[in-house]
Amino acid sequence: xxxxxxxxxxxxxxxxxxxxxxxxxxxxxxxxxxxxxxxxxxxxxxxxxxxxxxxxxxxxxxxxxxxxxxxxxxxxxxxxxxxxxxxxxxxxxxxxxxxxxxxxxxxxxxxxxxxxxxxxxxxxxxxxxxxxxxxxxxxxxxxxxxxxxxxxxxxxxxxxxxxxxxxxxxxx
Numbered sequence: 001x002x003x004x005x006x007x008x009x010x011x012x013x014x015x016x017x018x019x020x021x022x023x024x025x026x027x028x029x030x031x032x033x034x035x036x037x038x039x040x041x042x043x044x045x046x047x048x049x050x051x052x053x054x055x056x057x058x059x060x061x062x063x064x065x066x067x068x069x070x071x072x073x074x075x076x077x078x079x080x081x082x083x084x085x086x087x088x089x090x091x092x093x094x095x096x097x098x099x100x101x102x103x104x105x106x107x108x109x110x111x112x113x114x115x116x117x118x119x120x121x122x123x124x125x126x127x128x129x130x131x132x133x134x135x136x137x138x139x140x141x142x143x144x145x146x147x148x149x150x151x152x153x154x155x156x157x158x159x160x161x162x163x164x165x166x167x168x169x170x171x172x
Contacts, residue, residue, distance in 0.1 A: 003141040005066045011141045013067055016060035017131070021124065023053035024095060028121045031114060040107040047106035050099045050117070057092040061085070067141055075148035077138045080130055087127035094120035 003011030027049035034042030068081045094116045101113035137153045139146030150159035 003067050004070045005063045011063075011067070013060060013063040013141065014135065016056065016063060020053045020056035020060055020092075021128065023049045023056060024091075024117075024124065025121060027053060028117055031109070031117065035114075043102070043109050044107045047099065047102050047109075050095050050102070054092055054095055054099065057088065057095075061088065061092070064088070071140060072148060076150065077134060077140050077146070077148035080134055080138070081140065084127050084130035084134060087123060087130065091120045091124045091127060094123070 003013065005012045007015065027046040030042045030046040030049065034040060034046070064081075064085055068078075068085055071078045071081055098109075098113045098116040098120070101116070102109045133153060134140040137159055138148055138150050140148070147159050151157040151161055153159075
């Protein structure tokens with residue numbers, strides 16, 4: 001199943017996700033630098049990176065939702081896509097709360113603001129893996145002949161293993 005939202009022949013969602021992931025992960029790296037160095041100016045930079053990451057994440061979500069709607073119901077891909085999308089919405093929401101907690105004095109974030117950001121990045125690692133599973137294992141968005149019910153890449157089984165009856169009928 002190919003992506004429904006394309007730009008110059010390429011899926012839009014994967015093009016957009018690199019920006020929020022990079023911005024939000026780097027914001028955490030800058031928070032760590034600020035904590036280790038004692039230089040609060042890093043927290044101010046992190047504050048603005050989080051803002052840009054939130055905007056980018058919301059934009060990427062729109063195109064992800066368009067692609068998710070196109071995945072056939074009852075497939076493993078539809079379920080993984082749901083977990084991926086809901087998890088990433090939670091990541092963005094955690095960063096939104098962290099950003100608002102930082103807003104009064106961006107160069108002096110609270111422990112709670114740091115904690116929410118760190119939890120969000122840990123969750124983003126899981127949701128990013130799920131996105132990779134969708135694209136690399138199941139072929140969602142990139143392959144018209146995608147195997148939408150392929151077993152998990154963690155199973156050690158080939159992606160082409162045992163097509164379901166529905167898939168056999170669809171392929172015929």
